Structure formats: C-alpha cells, structure tokens
Amino acid sequence: MTKHKHAGGLGFRCLRDFNIAMLGKQCWQLITNPDSLVAQLFKAKYFTNTNFMEAKLGSSPSFIWRSICEARSIVSAGSSWRxxxxxxxxxxxxxxxxxxxxxxxxxxxxxxxxxxxxxxxxxxxxxxxxxxx
Structure with missing residues (x-):
C-alpha cells in the first residue's frame, strides 16, 4: 500500500496520516449533518448533553469513537465558526x-x-x- 503507484502500490505516503484524514471526514459529517442516523447514535451514546466538538471520550469508548476523537483536533484546528x-x-x-x-x-x-x-x-x-x- 505504501509503495509508489508506478511500483504497483496505492501511493499512500503515510497510512496513519491517511487514516486521520478519513476520520476527519467522518468528524466533519458529524458536525455538518447532525440529523444523520450515525450522528444521532453517537450523540445518544457519547455526547447527550453537549455538541460533538465538546464531547468527552467517556468511559469504555468504542474503537471507532476513540479514533474519531483523535481526528477531532485536526478538524478543530482547520475550521472556524460561522x-x-x-x-x-x-x-x-x-x-x-x-x-x-x-x-x-x-x-x-x-x-x-x-x-x-x-x-x-x-x-x-x-x-x-x-x-x-
């Protein structure tokens, strides 16, 4: 996967950075589409009394929630309020x-x-x- 495209790979330079970028897209979906089924499920389980950007990791979080929370800081750094x-x-x-x-x-x-x-x-x-x- 990390080999250059000309060498038969997919051309990912760093899989961790690529993963964080994809998780960042999920964060953005949770922020911009709060009525989606996934956003409602995460809200019910992890941040019932607050919004996504202020949500805490919580006790015994799933691997997916832990990963999304790791990418949240990247989204926060590159976004601003309207x-x-x-x-x-x-x-x-x-x-x-x-x-x-x-x-x-x-x-x-x-x-x-x-x-x-x-x-x-x-x-x-x-x-x-x-x-x-």
Whole structure:
C-alpha cells in the first residue's frame, strides 16, 4: 500500500496520516449533518448533553469513537465558526473570533459567563451592540 503507484502500490505516503484524514471526514459529517442516523447514535451514546466538538471520550469508548476523537483536533484546528444568529456559540469558551493568533475572547468579565454571541448583536439591524462591547 505504501509503495509508489508506478511500483504497483496505492501511493499512500503515510497510512496513519491517511487514516486521520478519513476520520476527519467522518468528524466533519458529524458536525455538518447532525440529523444523520450515525450522528444521532453517537450523540445518544457519547455526547447527550453537549455538541460533538465538546464531547468527552467517556468511559469504555468504542474503537471507532476513540479514533474519531483523535481526528477531532485536526478538524478543530482547520475550521472556524460561522456566527449566523449567534445562538449556539458561547462568548467566552469557544474560538469564534476571526484571528489566527487568538480566536478566544480573553476578558474575565463575570457578566459574559454562559452568554451567547447573540447577546452581543442587535437582531433588528444585524450590527454589534456597542453598549455591551
């Protein structure tokens, strides 16, 4: 499998990297298609009270779940939030800013704990609420 294609192989340079890439595709499917049967099964078993990106490994995870969780960090590193209405994104605990050096809000204001990005937006005009900012 790791031989060059001209030598009769499949041309995979590193099977582990290829495997992680394929698992990353599965992660992306769980994120973008949460209503699929597979996503619903994983959610029921491993992350009933949270979303896929915040799910823990849990006790006695299956080999498949353990492998998907290993690839999740790769997907997380290469993805970013689309804010939309801001109802699903926490202000303080999730990397939603469009900055590569630090996508997290770095304030320690107690008023922002467990608040969603939607509270920073004016819904009628789709602008930032400058009074809160």
């Amino acid at each position: 804010i939309g209405n801001g109802m699903d994104i926490q202000i303080l605990n999730q990397p939603w800013l469009n900055r590569s050096e630090n996508p997290y809000i770095s304030t320690v204001s107690p008023s922002l704990v467990n608040q969603k990005v939607a509270s920073l937006l004016i819904t009628d005009s789709k602008d930032w609420n400058l009074d809160i900012l």
